[in-house]
Amino acid sequence: MMNFFNKIKNFFKGVLTEAKKINWPNRSKILRYSLIVIGLAVFVAVFLGFFDFIFMKFLNKIIF
Secondary structure (H helix, E strand, O other): OHHHHHHHHHHHHHHHHHHHHOOOOOHHHHHHHHHHHHHHHHHHHHHHHHHHHHHHHHHHHHHO
8 A cells, every 4th residue: 555655656756847847938928828819819709700790690681
């Protein structure tokens, strides 16, 4: 049973060792990338909303 806990302990030691090797982005990069993602999400939402509106108007003319 002790061997099992040693394996778990070694696993988490390895995880921490690898996490220290990660090159984390700085605050300005995180902000820039977040704004890019938010901007693209808004653009896609407006784009899809526009086509949804056009198709809705078109289908309403055909049906009614």
